[in-house]
Amino acid sequence: MEILGVKFAPLNVPLERRLQTLAVAIHFIVLPLWTVWGYPITVYLIFYTETLRYFLLLYFLWMYYDWDTCHSGGRSEMWTRVARNNALLRYFCNYYPLKLVKTVDLDPKKSYLFVSEPHGIWSSGILGSFGSDVLNCKKLFPGLEIHPITLDILFKIPILREYSYSLGACASSLKSIKYLLSTPPKNPYTGRITVLVVGGAAEMMESMPGTYRVLIKRRKGFVKLALKYGTALVPVLSFGETDLFNQIYSPEGSTFRRIQNYIRSFIGLPPVVISGRGFFQYSFGLISKRLPVTVVVGSPIEMPKIEDPTSEEINKYHNEFIEHLIKFFNTQKHNYIKNADNVTLELL
Template sequence: MSWFSMELFGIKFAPLNVPLERRLQTLAASCWFVILAFGNVYCTIITLYLLLFTRLRWLMVAYLMWIWIDRNTCNRGSRRSHWVRNWKWWHYFRDFFPLRLVKTVDLDPNRNYLFAVYPHGVLSSGAYGSFATDVTGFHANFPGITPYILTLHPHFMTPFLRELPLALGSCSASSESIDYLLGSPGTGRAACLIVGGASEALESKPGTYRIILKRRKGFIRLAIKHGAPLVPVFSFGETDIFDQMDNPEGSWLRWLQKRCQKITGVAPVVPIGRGWFQYSFGLCPRRSPVTTVVGKPLEVKKNPEPTKEEIDAVHQEFTKCLVALFEDNKHKYLKNAENISLEIF
């Protein structure tokens, strides 16, 4: 019997005979969203429950003490696990979209680099798939270089949840952490910073590329301080995997999102994706290819105390490099590329 998809009351349902492999891919992508969006809340509730209502409270107290003792690991290169970075889950996650990593030039493993990654999107799926796992071929493309994706420090202070980013080799997006990765003895490290951050997530809409760069110059200062080449990285398709509720500047929703971001550091995006068994709405990402392109490094002259003029000059040059990377590759990886431009704020 031939099973087919159907539309009912404006909802497009998935076919009943979807292969198990694709169901597992959808499950992997859904779990990733749940972890990113609600992991801190869930783990905090579990911690309070164990502390207040179970006989495991003393074990939980010991674990909290360990978290305090271990609090600087995220600023000291993390403790990656190659086993965790190669979980089968990540293979399903990669194949759901699918995710792809593309290099444009070779990188010298005898140097350290600062990868400036755009855009943030809602999930930063391209960045995480490429730099926090080993399933998109980073080490084959860039032998001798170890990527460290950088994220918000509170993720490393949440019980239980913190163990995942640490095992993935993720580090805090703090200046202390970046100083360690770029300036400590040794080479072959790539600090991967999603420069636009949570604020940029609020600008993510399908078919648009609105990035926050004009007022972001701290990463430029750190690159000059350590003489680390700046590598522009762009994930094409990142903004297509989720839509979100309309939130123009001046709307009540944007006001609420910014207030929440100011308090928590996290932008509460209201995503519109798809469901497990229908394609019209839900919290699961949409199946849409995401291709992360690693561009040519921008060389910077080392200066431990860079001046404002130096920072501004390198920032201007990096902006040109990022725009060139986008324009040179958009026709390869985006539909209707002629109608899409890079908007910089």
């Protein structure tokens, strides 16, 4: 039904689909709002509640004790197993739906750095594929411990930090990634996958439907780390990720882009003006569109172990990875993109 140009959802939408929409709304509205209001709310509860304040004070002591866990491998599976299979994540993955595809088997005794592109607005594909066990990532890659990398700031916000930990996530700091690439996993795992969205939050500003713009030309730190620890690089593409939201796009050099970059330098995230859909209508809102997202894992590029790689060596293997990524994109795009001949991987 459409009224004044707004397309409304029918009244007889099944409960299952309503719950899926709710799960996605929680991830894209409630959790981001908590990043802003987390500390003010907890401070208010400490000063203006009678009993809850004491539990919160104990919780802050726990935060102080637990502060560095996000830089040293995150939570063990004993703490994440149940959370990564919860109903909220199942509804989230089934909403689009999300799909995880591997193209080759990986050696369970090795360490891998998954280099994922594009970021999109909220990296829904990576969250569902590697931040949960709903899509059976641990069965697709047996023997490999999996840790997605996310913003460091998410581990500093009360309550929200526990959710990030429950997904098996670790911080996007140099210390954290070095730890994951250099430290062997605990039993029963024999190898490890570290999932890094190289474009990071800055790539949010490049996300537009039908485009695949990735910030990788000047991002060479991941290659340097891969060489330092002899870690294989694996390209990962999230097809459909950039179609989930419309965005008011501002090119590099524009006034709004400068404002976005300035704010991102302080809080880690750029302010983006986006539109997806709402709870009861499909025309606008802050919930992502119900469109399929397929995360495809490519074949690894083996890296030699070079303790202190030179700029020439870093550039050489960076160029090799980019060539591999472009070839992988062109090989796979016809399976997941409409009018694929008109879509290219834009490297920025």
